[in-house]
Structure formats: structure tokens, C-alpha cells
Amino acid sequence: MLPVVIVWNTLFWTFERTTWQYDLMVIAILAFVWLTPPDWLFDPMANSPGLIGLLGTLTK
């Protein structure tokens, strides 16, 4: 039941700014923006592979 509540509260957003829920959402968004390799999104402008892309090339 808890996962359903978490998903519902994330989608149906009623939290104010400067709450811990807002902080978590901001961290999740920043993680997506900064960690997703631009190639995965076919980014027309990015010129670096990003952290995950960099780790991927290092471990090859």
C-alpha cells in the first residue's frame, strides 16, 4: 500500500516548497538532469557524456 501512496502523492502534488518532500523531488529531478547520459536523450547540444556516460566509457 505504501508504494501506491508514494506514487499517488508524487503525481498528485500538494506539497509546499521548502518541505522535505519538495527537497526529495528536486534531488530526483537534478539527478535525472545531470546523471542521464545526453546520448540517451539524443541531446542536440550537449558536448560531454555526463557522469553515467563517463563511468560507462571508463569501465569498457
Add this chain to the structure above:
Amino acid sequence: MTFTGAVGATFLLPLRAIIAFCVALRIHPNILTLTGVVVSAAAGWTLAIGEFRLAGCVMVLANIFDFIDGKVADRLNLSSRFGGFWDSVMDRFSDLFLLIGLIYLYASLGRTDYVLITSLTLAFSVITSYSRARAESVIPQCKVGFMERPERIVLFMIGAFTNRMAAVLWVILVLSVVTVIDRIYYTWRELQSER
């Protein structure tokens, strides 16, 4: 204090000095709002030519004007209903300038996929604001959904400064769609409960 609260408090310190400066000069808040829109148009142009870091700097400047106009109005006792209306309308122009700049950039690169994504982001950004404004004409308040204008603007700046605009557009698009659905559902629920 939360992480985002601490970040907000840090940025508030220099803004207080700028607000005090504008109050001392008795600059009319509507002029500040208009200046912010003109600077946003410049930010849109810098995005259009692919100068993302410069665009980030210009966006910071534009949003200083956007942030301080209401505070200056309060301090100068110039708050008015027209000022609120003017601010809201000018905000829509600011949003549109940024996204049109990106559409121009992606079109000039021949990237129709990102022209489409940016166009959808533009449409849902406008509908996000419109849905709340229209909802609040039939119910007292419709403050639901994550992706409001401050979040959009901060994300644009992050995307510009760190050259991750594609990821930012995806985030804004998806969360704007969710926000519009939230607002439609919330308004429907509130109106049902009134019956």
C-alpha cells in the same frame, strides 16, 4: 531548514539589497516587470543562437526583475490589481520568449524531434498557468501540481548553465502534463464536493 529553503535564503540576501536600491530610486514596479520581459527576450535570442551559458546569465538578470517587482510594489505601497494582472501577462511572454528561442535553435539544427518536444513544452507551460487561473475563477484556490513557473525558470537556468537543456525540457514537459492533469482533477473534485 530544508535544502531548498537554505538555497532560497542564500539567494535572498543579495536580492534584498537590489530591492532596497530600487525602492530608494522609487522605480515603478510595472517598469521593473517590463524590463524583465525585455531581458527575457534577450535570453530567448541567446538560446536561439546556442549560447547557453550566456543565456543562463541573461536569465538570471531577467528573473531578478521578475522576483523583485512585487516586493518593490509592496515597499512603495504601489501594489494594485492591475499590477498583478500585468505581472501575470508579462510572465507568459517571458516563458514564451525562452521556448521560442529554443524552437528556433533546434529548427536551425534540423532537429524536428526537439522542435516538437519544445513546442509541447511551450503548450503545456501555457496550459499549466491557464488551468490554475481558470480554476480559480470557479473555486477559491487551485495550488496543486509541482511544475509551476519558478520551477520551470530554475530548471531552464540549470539546463543553460550545465548544457543539459534536452533533459530539462523532458522534465518540464512530463511534469507540466502531470500538473495540468492534477489541476483538472482537483477542480473537478472540488466542484463535485460542492454539490
